[in-house]
Amino acid sequence: xxxxxTPLIQVKNLSKSFGTNLILNDISxxxxxxxxxxxxxxxxxxxxxxxxxxxxxETPTGGDILFGDANLTDPKTNIxxxxxxxxxxxxxxxxxxxxxxxxxxxxAPMTIYGKNAKKSGKSKKxxxxxxxxxAMSLLKRIGLEDKADVYPSTLSGGQKQRIAIVxxxxxxxxxxxxxxxxxxxxxxxxxxxxxxxxxxxxxGMTMVVVTHExxxxxxxxxxxxxxxxxxxxxxxxxxxxxxxxxxxxxAQFLQKVL
Amino acid sequence: MEVLRDFFIKLxxxxxxxxxxxxxxxxxxxxxxxxxxxxxxxxxIGTTIGVIFAMIKYVNKRTGRLNILNKIANVYITxxxxxxxxxxxMILYFIVFSGWDNGILIGAITFGLNSGAYVAEIARAxxxxxxDGQMEAGRSLGMSTAQTMFHIIIPQAIRNCLPPLFNxxxxxxxxxxxxxxxxxxxxxxxxxxIQSRTFDYLFPLLIAAILYLVVVMxxxxxxxxxxxxxxxxxxxxxxx
Ligand SMILES: Nc1ncnc2c1ncn2[C@@H]1O[C@H](COP(=O)(O)OP(=O)(O)OP(=O)(O)O)[C@@H](O)[C@H]1O
Ligand SMILES: [Mg+2]
Numbered sequence: 001x002x003x004x005x006t007p008l009i010q011v012k013n014l015s016k017s018f019g020t021n022l023i024l025n026d027i028s029x030x031x032x033x034x035x036x037x038x039x040x041x042x043x044x045x046x047x048x049x050x051x052x053x054x055x056x057x058e059t060p061t062g063g064d065i066l067f068g069d070a071n072l073t074d075p076k077t078n079i080x081x082x083x084x085x086x087x088x089x090x091x092x093x094x095x096x097x098x099x100x101x102x103x104x105x106x107x108a109p110m111t112i113y114g115k116n117a118k119k120s121g122k123s124k125k126x127x128x129x130x131x132x133x134x135a136m137s138l139l140k141r142i143g144l145e146d147k148a149d150v151y152p153s154t155l156s157g158g159q160k161q162r163i164a165i166v167x168x169x170x171x172x173x174x175x176x177x178x179x180x181x182x183x184x185x186x187x188x189x190x191x192x193x194x195x196x197x198x199x200x201x202x203x204g205m206t207m208v209v210v211t212h213e214x215x216x217x218x219x220x221x222x223x224x225x226x227x228x229x230x231x232x233x234x235x236x237x238x239x240x241x242x243x244x245x246x247x248x249x250x251a252q253f254l255q256k257v258l
Numbered sequence: 259m260e261v262l263r264d265f266f267i268k269l270x271x272x273x274x275x276x277x278x279x280x281x282x283x284x285x286x287x288x289x290x291x292x293x294x295x296x297x298x299x300x301x302x303i304g305t306t307i308g309v310i311f312a313m314i315k316y317v318n319k320r321t322g323r324l325n326i327l328n329k330i331a332n333v334y335i336t337x338x339x340x341x342x343x344x345x346x347x348m349i350l351y352f353i354v355f356s357g358w359d360n361g362i363l364i365g366a367i368t369f370g371l372n373s374g375a376y377v378a379e380i381a382r383a384x385x386x387x388x389x390d391g392q393m394e395a396g397r398s399l400g401m402s403t404a405q406t407m408f409h410i411i412i413p414q415a416i417r418n419c420l421p422p423l424f425n426x427x428x429x430x431x432x433x434x435x436x437x438x439x440x441x442x443x444x445x446x447x448x449x450x451x452i453q454s455r456t457f458d459y460l461f462p463l464l465i466a467a468i469l470y471l472v473v474v475m476x477x478x479x480x481x482x483x484x485x486x487x488x489x490x491x492x493x494x495x496x497x498x
Binding site: 098 | 391396397405410413
């Protein structure tokens with residue numbers, strides 16, 4: 001599946017502390033193009049912090065994050081440019097409250113690429129029209145085209161999260177980062193979000209997913225990572241990982257959640 | 259009976275002299291108009307300053323950037339809040355703008371600069387009540403801090419503090435009455451002018467006070483309508 005020899009993301013000796021509190025302790029990991037990595041672990045083990053370090057929403061206190069050819073941790077790197085290629089989905093959805101659903105999806109492409117529209121010989125209007133069409137087709141994909149002009153506050157959690165996912169997709173990212181995307185949802189809405197994520201996985205999207213949904217991990221992951229006390233305590237293909245855990249902390253953790 | 263009638267006739271005569279005679283009522287309403295103009299311009303200036311300061315603080319707190327601007331804002335706020343507004347008025351009226359003859363504008367600028375130091379706090383609360391996830395979502399899509407501020411954070415912050423900003427306007431309608439101190443013709447100055455012609459001290463003051471009261475009550479009513487509207491749409495937003 002992967003014929004590109006350099007990984008899409010290389011995490012090298014990543015450390016992160018808040019004050020004197022060491023949260024991530026020298027973590028290294030490669031993520032290949034098209035790979036689906038699922039990160040699990042007890043609460044407070046640093047899963048969110050790890051994910052947020054990948055796109056520098058948290059600034060690492062040590063180590064490097066390489067994304068393609070770029071070293072994201074280099075202060076000279078223009079992080080905005082690279083974030084455009086790294087979608088992120090949050091537990092709390094974080095749709096823009098002051099924008100309609102359609103505007104939520106169109107805002108980033110319009111603001112970021114709208115300026116360049118002229119150079120490619122298009123008027124701003126034309127570019128906006130393209131963005132709108134693309135946003136509408138993304139909404140159709142998730143069956144919410146009739147919600148285009150409503151504000152997020154009127155939507156269910158499942159609808160919000162699916163819109164948050166396609167909002168990230170509108171930037172055509174190379175990788176999608178998910179931080180417990182179903183944890184804030186009512187149980188009956190978990191399925192619709194996971195189904196959309198499975199579709200993305202099947203289409204070959206590179207994904208890093210922090211989740212407590214072990215079923216999703218078993219079904220979708222190429223690799224499962226168990227994070228504990230700021231290190232990767234165990235990782236492996238889901239079969240071996242779930243049926244034959246070697247780390248006692250993992251065995252204990254799985255017993256609790258399965 | 260006779261006594262009572264004389265009493266009311268006397269009252270009416272005093273009212274007549276203080277309000278109706280020689281179209282004096284026009285002076286009150288001109289004064290009231292000036293008061294409202296001063297308060298309105300002051301609110302606009304104050305809101306602009308306050309929102310800019312709050313924005314600087316918001317970005318500074320989250321990114322560590324704009325350090326110098328943040329310090330300047332703090333010094334400004336400390337000085338403005340730490341000195342009487344009537345002194346600020348005299349400094350601007352007699353010294354800084356001594357060459358101007360547009361007293362109303364000077365009064366408005368004084369109170370605008372003063373109000374900015376207080377609105378900064380109102381606006382800061384407005385910015386702080388915007389969920390941090392909004393900025394993170396914008397940044398995670400690759401938008402810059404400035405782009406996210408402009409499209410997402412500022413509109414939500416201003417919306418959050420519209421009711422307290424309107425309240426600031428109401429406060430200014432009353433507080434600007436001291437501009438009469440340097441001879442600016444607002445509603446608070448009018449009683450003095452009329453007193454000097456009629457030698458009736460009570461009635462002009464009463465009339466001006468009632469006009470202030472009526473205007474403030476109307477504005478307060480509008481404020482309640484705004485607040486009600488906002489709390490309703492907030493409930494739709496999930497109570498935040
Ligand atoms: N901004 C911050 N400042 C200080 N401490 C923080 C900050 N963010 C996270 N932490 C701490 O870092 C530790 C790891 O947090 P993190 O959110 O990464 O855990 P997690 O594995 O995602 O947990 P959960 O499953 O509850 O989401 C926690 O102890 C948390 O209190
Ligand atoms: Mg977390």
